[in-house]
Amino acid sequence: MSEENLFRLRVAYVKQGRLRYLGHLEVLRTIERIVRRAGLPYAVTQGFSPHMKISFTSALPVGTASVCEWYDVYLETYVPARRALASLRKASPADLAPYAAGYVDLRAASLSAALTHAAYRSTLELNDASALAGHLPQGAPSVGRALQILNALKAHGCITYVRGRKNKKMDLVNTLDGAMVTEFVREKDPHSHTESLRAPKPGEIGDLWGLALVTRSSEKGALRPEVLIRAWEKALAFWGQAGNHGLGAEEVVAEILAEPLVVEPYGVFAHYEVTRVSQQMETKDGKLVEPLPRPQDASGR
Amino acid sequence: MRAAYEDLFHLIEPLLQGVEKPSRYIDHEWGALSKPDARFRVCLVYPDTYEVGLPNQGIAILYRILNAQEGISCERGYLPWVDMADAMRSRNIPLLSLEGAAPLASFDVVGFHIPHEMAATNYLETLDLAGIPLLSAERGEDDPIIIAGGPSVYNPEPLAPYIDAFLVGEGEESIVEVARELERSRDEGLPRAERVARLARIAGTYVPSLYEVAYDSEQAPHGHAVPRADSGAPAVVYKRVIADFSATDPIAQSVVPYTELVHDRLSIEVLRGCARGCRFCQAGITYRPVRERSADQIVAAVARGLEQTGYDEVSLTSLSTTDHSQCECVLDRLNERLAGTGISVSIPSQRLDSFDPELAEAVAGGKRGGLTFAVEAGSQRLRDVINKNVTEEDLDRAMRAAFEAGWRRCKLYFMMGLPTETDEDIVGIARLADHVVELAREIVPKDQRGGVSVSISVAVFVPKSHTPFQWCGQLERDEVKRRQQLLLHSVRSRQVRVSYHDADVSLLEAVLSRGGRDIAPLILEAWRRGARFDAWSEQFDLDRWRDAASACGIDLDRVACEPYEIGQHLPWDHVSPGVSPGFLEREYRRAAQAETTPDCTRTSCTGCGICPRLGAENVIEGERK
C-alpha cells in the first residue's frame, strides 16, 4: 500500500502507577501489542521482516511517569478517531491507557523531532528534613538554598555523568528553561487514614519538596531530570557536610562536578518520583502547542 | 499464626529503582488473573527469574485452570534475581506473590514447577525468602502445603524432604483434585500430617513422608523408596494423563509480559509426546502417548490467541512439531491468514531427516538465520545405539538443500560420553563437521563464503531415569576432558567452531538426576554455602558443591559415574511414567547390539507399556510420513 493512502492516527497516553517502572523498549512493545489487540488496521513496513508502522515520543527513563506521551500509528483504512480510541482503551492496561486520539497530516514532522518542550514535576521526600536544614548555612530556609544550587548548576552549564562504562555530557544552558522548588508539609488525618500536603507555617520545616522543571530539547540533546536531581542532591549533601557550610553555591557545584557524576542516591532524598507533565511543540510563529488539539476536540479528522 | 494475606507492594517499591529489570516485579500485566476474594489460595512458583519462568506453559495451563475454579485463586511467584533477593533479605521483606503482592507464606498452597534438575537450590532459596521452613518435617500447621510437579519430577528423591507432595504427570486434572482436597481438609480442621497423607489417595500424587528408604544391598548406595507399613500409599505412583488432550484449551497463556523474554510470543501446543524413541531422551518416554491436535483446532487457536494477546509471533510448540501429521497444511493455512500483518509463525528446530527448505523459509518469514540440527553422535553405529534415526545421507541432503536455498550458518548438536562411545565416534563428529564445510565450499558462491559458519555444540551425556540408559553412569570427568581435546584436534577445517557444555555443570546434573534421597542434604548444604541459580553459568560454582559434598561425606564423581546393575532397585522406581521395566531393559540390550527400534506412530506398537498402563493411546490426526 502506498504511503499517501495511509491514515496517521496520533494517540495520547499516560504512563503511571507501577508501569512507570517499564523501560522504553518495554513500553514500545506493549503499545504495539495494544494496537494489535485493539484490532486496528495498522500498516506494516515493506521488506524481509515487516513490522508495524508506528513512531513514538522520546524515551522516558525507568521510574518516570507521564501524563502526556504520544504515538503515531499509520492505518490502512480510516477508523473514526473516537472509535479507535475506544478500542485501544479496551485493549490497554489502565496505567498505560490512551486518552486522546486524532488524525494528523501525513507530512507533519515526527513526534520526536517536533516535541521540543517538556515540563516535569517531581516530588522529593526528604530523608531527614530538620537535620538537613540544620546543616545548611545560616539556618536559611532550605528551599532557598536548594534553588541556589539549581541556579548554580545552570550557571555551570553542563553536567558530565557516568552512564554504563562511558561518560556523557548533559547540557543545561540550552535545555533548562526554568526551575522552581516548593516546600510541603505532610499532614495525616488519623481518622480517615488519608494524607494531605500543605505549605509550611513560618518556621516550620517541610517533609517534601516539589520541583518543577521547564525544559527544551534540540539536536544537542535533552535534559534528563534524574541526572539533574542527583547532581542537585549530591551538591546539597556536600554543602551539608561539616566544614562546607561557608562555601558558596557555585563553589559547591564546581566541587561536586569536578568528577563525572555517578547517578545514584546521595542521602538527602529518601525517595522521589518524576512525572512528565507536558510535551509541546513550537509553531512557526513561536507559539507552544500540544501535538493534538485538546481531547474534547479530537472527534475525527 | 499464618502470615496475613495482604498487599505489601509498598515494601518492595522503594527497591525497584535500584535493581536490574524492575518490570520483573510489578505484575499488572495484560491478562493477569486474580481474585482478591477467594476461599482458597494457591501460588504457583517457577524456580527462576520472571523472564525465564513466564513463558512456561505448564504453569500457564494450571494458572488458567485453577483460576477458573469457583472459590480458588491462583497467583504466580518467581525467584527474585540475586540483587533483589539480597535487598529483600537485608530488609527482612518476605517473598511476595506477583498479583496480590502478598507473602507466599500466606497462601494455602505453594506449588513449585520442576523444570530440570539444576533448579534444586532455588526451591530452598524460595522457601527461605518466603520464611517457610525448608524441611517438610519442620513445617507447622500454619505453613502452606508445598507441592511440586513438572517435567523433571521422575526422580523426586533428591527433593523429597523439602516437598510435601509431588504431582506426577499431566496436572490439568490432578491440580484441581489436590486443591479441593486440601481445601476440604483445611475446613475440617485436620492436622497437617493427615492433610498431606490424604493426598496420597489422589492418583499420581507422591507423598514422600509416607515412604522410607530401603536398601537392596551395600552395592545400592542410594536405596529406594518403599511405602511405610499401614501408610496405604501405593508402591508405585504412576503419572497422570488427561482423558482427552484435544478437549483442553490450546491457548495456555493468558499473561502478556512487559519484560522482554527470550521466547516472547504466543505458544500453541500442537501435539504432546514424541515416540521417536531416542534412548537417551527422558521426555520421549515421560510425555507419551503421542496426541495431536487437529489442524482446525490449531488454526482457530492461533487466531484467537493472537487476538487476545496482541503478539506478533506464534510458535507451534511440542517436542517434535514437524512430526505432526498435518504440519505442512497447518503452516500453509496460517501463512495465508497472517500475510501482510507482520505476524510470523515459528516452529522449534526441524529434524534432519525431513528438512524442507521451503518449510524453513515459511516459518522464518523469509529470513535465513542459523539452522540448528540435532545429530547427537558422530557415527552411524553410535546413532543406532542411541536410536537416533538420522543418517549421514540425511545430513548431506539437508545441508546441500540449505546451502542451495541460501542458508549460510548452521549449528549441529552432539553428545559426548554416550554408552559404548569410542574415540572413533568422537573423530566422527569432527569428520561430519568438516564434511559440512566442504559442502559449503562446493555449493556457496565464492563471494559469499565469508558468511559461512558451521558450529558444533557438544554436551556431556547425562543418564536420566526411566530411559533405556538409566542404568548407565556418566563418563568420568577426566575422560570427558580428554575426548574434548581429541575432538578439538580432529577438526581440520578452521571454519568449524566447537563449543562445549560445561563438564562441571553436567557432572552436577548427573548427581541430581541419579542420586537418591541421600542427595537431599547435599542440596541444603550447597545452598547454605551460597549456591543458587545453578542453571546460570555466571552463578554456578562447582567448588561450592564439592565443599558441600565433602561436608556431607558424598563423592560427587561416584554418584554421577557409578552404573546401576540391571535388576537392582533404582531410587526412582516408585514414581513412574508408566513405561514397563522390561521394555527399558530390552531397549538397553538392543542398544548394546546397535539395533534400532521404530517409532510407534509410524509403525505398530513397540511395547513400551505406557498406553495399557495409563489407559491411553496415541491419537494421530492424519498419516505420519
Ligand code: SF4
Ligand atoms: S504402548 Fe505402544 S503405542 Fe503406546 S507409546 Fe508405547 S510403544 Fe507407542
